[in-house]
Amino acid sequence: MENLPIDPAAGGEERAPIAEPTLRRLPVYHNYLKNLDSSKTHAISCTQIAQDLHLTPIQVRKDLACTGIVGKPKTGYDTQALRLAIEDFLGWNNPNDALLFGAGHLGLALLSYDGFASYGLDIVAAVDADPAKQGAGPRDKKILPLEKAAGLIRRMHIKIAIIAVPEAAAQSIADLCVSCGIKAIWNFAPAKITVPADVTVQHENLASSLAVLSKKLSLRGE
Amino acid sequence: MENLPIDPAAGGEERAPIAEPTLRRLPVYHNYLKNLDSSKTHAISCTQIAQDLHLTPIQVRKDLACTGIVGKPKTGYDTQALRLAIEDFLGWNNPNDALLFGAGHLGLALLSYDGFASYGLDIVAAVDADPAKQGAGPRDKKILPLEKAAGLIRRMHIKIAIIAVPEAAAQSIADLCVSCGIKAIWNFAPAKITVPADVTVQHENLASSLAVLSKKLSLRGE
């Protein structure tokens, strides 16, 4: 929705910009590879991946190409190497610390999901304005008072904030984050938040996906 | 990810197919309109919307055009009429019943989110295999044993299932849904599920969004 080019040839290096749809599919490939019986499958072809994931082999090949991996004709890609290449490309081997704002149901769902660690994200703690919610959260993560946020971000040099607060509070939390030096915000509140240009925001809008689903459904029913 | 055209001129009517990105933005516009002080703002222009939402006026105008609304030069669109046009277009005035599978943190987050009703979705109940989770859920919604699902779907003619179960269980739940006549699945499990062609699946993949966010962040840091 924010139409920044993902790679504006930033580093001076001549490198192809990465298409966002490709970027979104990479975790899907990774998850697929993770679920393969690696003791059995040493190599995997685009054709096979495409078939299992309902994509075209051409698209799979093009997506994987951007990770720099090279395959062998007639065989495909080394399963393990491919998985590592994706992890490397996505930066999942350099975990980022994140602070979660909001310990409602959604916040707790995010906090208790232990899969983020393997995606390079470590939620170090949550904060919530409601004293009743403070204390111990899932997976030994602490839920702290909102006032602790600023200190925590500065002390731990946290660069990512996850906003899972009610719509009305989203902008003020975002402002707080920016003032503490947060550089990326993952926003689950159904609100447009405004931040300086050097801060990246990723909106997670459930209503958008729902709209797509129900529109498809209604069109089929005609 | 599933590349069906959203509107394959289905009804015989000559109508433009709707672009998915447009479909995803419509709820954003709707939410924006909802938050306007309607007693003050009777009309709103594309320019204004675009500015507030960080989009281009041209794109806003094109998106809104597909709802069939007509604006007045120099004034813009009637705020109320626009909101209704979006709701109508997205079918939010004909709520769909849905059944939720899985009452973990994510499931409860979805169940307790009372905003879905205004998006045309009514989660009538949840089911969970774990007896400890069964009973009363948020907002007076019942959490029932998994075995009740089939009967409930058939009895209430439910067409939409929401899957918020662990990855390993996702496919078998999907199979159950299909066998009961479910026509649309909103899948929050990080697993590719396979269904017959006449069933619509919308994947909600948090890892994909996270990949986009962290990639943007790492590129900026270079």
Add this chain to the structure above:
DNA sequence: CTATTATCGATATAAGTTTATCGATTGGAG
């Protein structure tokens, strides 16, 4: 050893989406 076939990688084409351009219309100022 050679022929065959599956697969990759690169280039080219097509499809889809966004952005730009332009004329038409309307409200308000002079």
Add this chain to the structure above:
DNA sequence: CTCCAATCGATAAACTTATATCGATAATAG
């Protein structure tokens, strides 16, 4: 009343993304 500025709506151009084509390479069978 006439002119000006803002806006819409439609069409065209630019850009992005997906799909198709083709030659090269490696495993396998004969």
